[in-house]
Amino acid sequence: MSGRTAPLMRGGGPSAAWSRGSRIVVAVGIGVLVGCVFAFLYPDGLFGPAPPAPRPGAISSKISSSQCESSERVNMLKSDLAALSEKNAELKKQVRDLNMKLQLAEQGKDQAEKQVLVLGLNHKAGPFGTVKSLRTSPLIAPDESVNPRLAKLLEGVAIRKELIVALANSNVREMLEVWYQNIKKVGIPNYLVVALDDEIEKLCKSNDVPVYRRNPDEGIDSIAKTGGNHAVSGLKFRILREFLQLGYSILLSDVDIVYLQNPFDHLYRDSDVESMSDGHSNMTAYGYNDVFDEPSMGWARYAHTMRIWVYNSGFFFIRPTIPSIELLDRVAGRLMTEPKSWDQAVFNEELFFPSHPGYDGLHASKRTMDMYLFMNSKVLFKTVRKDGNLSKLKPVIVHVNYHPDKLPRMKAVVEYYVNGNKDALKNFPDGSD
Numbered sequence: 409m410s411g412r413t414a415p416l417m418r419g420g421g422p423s424a425a426w427s428r429g430s431r432i433v434v435a436v437g438i439g440v441l442v443g444c445v446f447a448f449l450y451p452d453g454l455f456g457p458a459p460p461a462p463r464p465g466a467i468s469s470k471i472s473s474s475q476c477e478s479s480e481r482v483n484m485l486k487s488d489l490a491a492l493s494e495k496n497a498e499l500k501k502q503v504r505d506l507n508m509k510l511q512l513a514e515q516g517k518d519q520a521e522k523q524v525l526v527l528g529l530n531h532k533a534g535p536f537g538t539v540k541s542l543r544t545s546p547l548i549a550p551d552e553s554v555n556p557r558l559a560k561l562l563e564g565v566a567i568r569k570e571l572i573v574a575l576a577n578s579n580v581r582e583m584l585e586v587w588y589q590n591i592k593k594v595g596i597p598n599y600l601v602v603a604l605d606d607e608i609e610k611l612c613k614s615n616d617v618p619v620y621r622r623n624p625d626e627g628i629d630s631i632a633k634t635g636g637n638h639a640v641s642g643l644k645f646r647i648l649r650e651f652l653q654l655g656y657s658i659l660l661s662d663v664d665i666v667y668l669q670n671p672f673d674h675l676y677r678d679s680d681v682e683s684m685s686d687g688h689s690n691m692t693a694y695g696y697n698d699v700f701d702e703p704s705m706g707w708a709r710y711a712h713t714m715r716i717w718v719y720n721s722g723f724f725f726i727r728p729t730i731p732s733i734e735l736l737d738r739v740a741g742r743l744m745t746e747p748k749s750w751d752q753a754v755f756n757e758e759l760f761f762p763s764h765p766g767y768d769g770l771h772a773s774k775r776t777m778d779m780y781l782f783m784n785s786k787v788l789f790k791t792v793r794k795d796g797n798l799s800k801l802k803p804v805i806v807h808v809n810y811h812p813d814k815l816p817r818m819k820a821v822v823e824y825y826v827n828g829n830k831d832a833l834k835n836f837p838d839g840s841d
Contacts, residue, residue, distance in 0.1 A: 543773045544678050545729035550655025558620060559654050565600050565618050570672060572599035572659045573651065575644050578607045580663050586818045587663045588617050593826065594667050602647060622647070642751040645740040652728040652736070662722035662807070664814045666821045669804040671725075674781055679773040680731045681759065683724035684782035684807065687717035688790060693779040719759065719776070720784065721752040723807055731772035735759065738770065785817065786810040793824075793833045812840055 533539050552559040565571055572591070576584045584601070591599050600618045603609035612619035644660060651658050659671060675682060687693030695716040703709050726732050738758045743751055763769035779787055783803040789811070792798040806821045808814045813836075823832035 545680050545727070545731050545773065548653070548655065548728050548730060548733070550728075551653050554653045555650045557623075558650060561618075561620055562600075562651070562654060562656055565598055566656055567598040567672075569655060570598060570657045570659070572596065572661050572671070573602060573648070574599075574661045574663050575602045575604060575647065576608050576663055577604040581608065581611065582815055583663045583818060584608065584611070585615075586815070586822065587661075587665060587667075588612075588615070590667045590822060590826070594670055596667065596670050596672075598672075604643075642740075642743045645736045645743065645751070645755075648726070649733060649736050649740075652726065652733050655728050657725065657727045659725045660723065662809070664808045664818065665723060666806045666808075666818050666825075667804075668802055668806070668825050671782070671804050674778070674804050675725055676775055677725075677727070679727075679775040680729050681719075681724055681726050681735065681772060682775045682777060683719035683721075684777045684784065684805075685717055685779055686720050686784055686786075686809070687779060688784070688786045690779075692717040694776055716760075716776075718752060718756040719774070720807065720809060721755040722809060723782065723805065729772075731770060735770055735772055781805075783807065784809050788821070789817075789833065789836055790838045810839070811836075 562571070574584070574587065588599070588601070600620055601608065601612050603612060603619050603621050609619055609621050611617075648658055648660060657677075659675075685693040693716075695714060698713045698715045700711040700713050701709055702711065726735075735755075735758055739751065739754050742754050742758075743749060746754070758770050759772060759774055761767070761769055780792070780798065780801055781804045783792070783806050785806065785808045788803075788806055792801070802825060806825075808817045808821070811817055817836060820832045820836065823829040
């Protein structure tokens with residue numbers, strides 16, 4: 409007995425039992441309180457009710473709705489992209505227009521201001537006989553955005569930003585072949601043919617001749633493919649503009665020309681335009697004082713006139729300057745509005761006519777080429793071939809511009825100057841039959 413009751417006696421009797429009971433009551437109370445709190449905060453249970461399982465039809469409906477929304481979203485994005493592209497094109501056009509207005513504003517400055525910009529500060533005139541005026545206009549800043557494809561081509565063809573350019577269609581195929589064959593013989597690397605139809609483009613490519621085919625242009629292509637010499641000749645003033653805008657100096661060449669030396673070794677490059685002459689003597693080529701006699705005027709019967717034979721619009725060197733581009737614009741503009749006019753006459757009128765009431769003349773500097781180096785066919789057949797001393801000279805080029813039988817005379821020039829056949833020119837008349 410005493411062994412089994414001993415622990416009870418050690419527990420402290422009735423007071424110890426009360427202490428344990430009170431602790432149990434407190435624990436139960438705390439549990440009830442915590443339960444009430446959770447019941448208040450989470451009425452649907454701690455983890456919430458399980459979501460209902462979706463029906464198979466609902467799933468497909470949801471997928472279809474999602475696809476529809478995605479398709480509509482794509483269409484909206486495409487519409488936005490189209491609107492942005494249109495807006496971008498409009499902004500680009502505005503930028504081009506603003507650039508053009510800026511260029512026009514810059515060009516509109518007084519010519520004296522341009523000279524000051526070139527020469528720097530104003531200078532006093534020097535001693536007598538030492539004063540030299542400005543003859544060479546400043547080059548324009550190249551603008552490759554005008555024609556990136558042509559700009560890339562010219563980089564590989566031009567030398568020191570200079571090259572020979574000729575326009576050709578199938579009507580002049582045989583003359584073009586003589587033209588580029590002799591350019592190759594002379595060893596001139598910087599030349600280019602602007603092909604006006606497919607046949608000329610294929611011909612040049614098959615003969616390793618640098619060629620450029622313009623982008624389609626209905627206003628030009630109709631003339632280029634079917635036009636005669638004069639019609640095609642008028643196109644060059646419009647086509648050359650891009651070359652100048654890209655910053656290149658162009659030696660414009662017709663195809664009825666035989667090259668015997670490299671012309672770039674004989675240019676002065678001190679003027680906007682450097683052209684061969686249709687003159688046949690020192691007077692006619694370089695100018696002279698022609699006295700006009702009118703007897704009815706008595707004492708004032710004699711009037712002095714300054715005369716010069718026209719520049720040849722089929723062979724001239726033109727630099728990328730503002731006056732040069734204005735010249736091309738003026739000539740091309742008149743040829744468009746005056747379809748019966750001759751491009752060479754218009755070319756010279758714009759170059760030489762001075763400013764007068766109702767007309768602003770072109771302020772372009774010009775130089776006449778040496779008529780024995782850059783020879784027209786009148787000089788050759790009327791004078792040079794009959795003169796023992798002149799016949800020994802070797803011209804840079806011979807332009808068969810005065811005679812309609814161009815191809816046989818071109819071949820004769822090659823025989824005479826290249827192959828050494830001194831009888832090659834004898835059978836041709838001075839003029840045309």
